[in-house]
Amino acid sequence: MKKIFLMSIMLLGAIVTYSNAKDIYLPSPNRAGGVPLMQALNERKSVRSFSPQKIDEKTLSNILWSAVGVNKEDNKRTIPTALNKQNLDIYVLSEEGAFLYDALSHSLIKITDNDIRQKKDAPITLAYAIDKSKLNKDLYSAMHVGSSYQNVGLYCASFGLGNVVRGSFDKEKLEEDLKLPENIEIFVTQAIGYPQN
Numbered sequence: 001m002k003k004i005f006l007m008s009i010m011l012l013g014a015i016v017t018y019s020n021a022k023d024i025y026l027p028s029p030n031r032a033g034g035v036p037l038m039q040a041l042n043e044r045k046s047v048r049s050f051s052p053q054k055i056d057e058k059t060l061s062n063i064l065w066s067a068v069g070v071n072k073e074d075n076k077r078t079i080p081t082a083l084n085k086q087n088l089d090i091y092v093l094s095e096e097g098a099f100l101y102d103a104l105s106h107s108l109i110k111i112t113d114n115d116i117r118q119k120k121d122a123p124i125t126l127a128y129a130i131d132k133s134k135l136n137k138d139l140y141s142a143m144h145v146g147s148s149y150q151n152v153g154l155y156c157a158s159f160g161l162g163n164v165v166r167g168s169f170d171k172e173k174l175e176e177d178l179k180l181p182e183n184i185e186i187f188v189t190q191a192i193g194y195p196q197n
């Protein structure tokens with residue numbers, strides 16, 4: 001009886017901890033629509049000034065799914081990866097805090113409540129991080145990152161969003177703000193929002 005009571009308390013504790021975590025289950029991505037691929041390629045460009053308009057959850061869902069979401073029943077992704085090593089982690093930085101995208105559950109895991117964006121006029125920034133414990137090859141890792149930000153760039157071109165890939169950011173500070181362990185390194189960031197007219 002005592003054992004059951006203890007287990008119930010532990011279960012309740014886990015539920016409370018979980019609901020306190022403020023993780024976000026994203027709506028399902030919309031896997032259709034947008035302009036034809038050739039038109040998106042024609043319209044892809046860097047945008048560096050953004051309007052204050054926020055990005056809604058549905059759009060964020062589509063962006064992250066385009067970046068590295070699961071698009072096949074075997075859990076493989078929208079980007080190809082060397083040896084099928086899924087070593088790319090994407091962090092979403094916003095005014096509401098920073099989150100890690102979990103592609104398998106299509107959800108956001110809250111990392112911090114702090115606004116750690118470095119380009120504040122863009123409503124979100126994606127930080128592309130590589131987990132070296134999964135595949136420690138910088139060349140392949142950079143290819144994974146490039147495939148992913150290009151998918152996002154094409155999504156943006158297709159749906160009227162602006163974006164810019166940013167290699168110039170304070171890497172040390174961002175890794176510290178995200179409390180990343182030694183094996184995880186941010187390669188590049190990408191600011192996203194609606195273009196300022």
Ligand SMILES: Cc1cc2nc3c(=O)[nH]c(=O)nc-3n(C[C@H](O)[C@H](O)[C@H](O)COP(=O)(O)O)c2cc1C
Nearest residue numbers: 044045046047048146164165166167168169188189
């Ligand atoms: C790896 C990488 C890093 C970049 N870093 C920056 C950056 O720090 N700041 C910036 O304004 N643009 C940056 N860019 C965007 C390039 O300047 C831009 O893609 C290039 O000028 C071509 O313009 P377009 O994207 O409009 O075709 C970067 C692009 C890549 C691929």
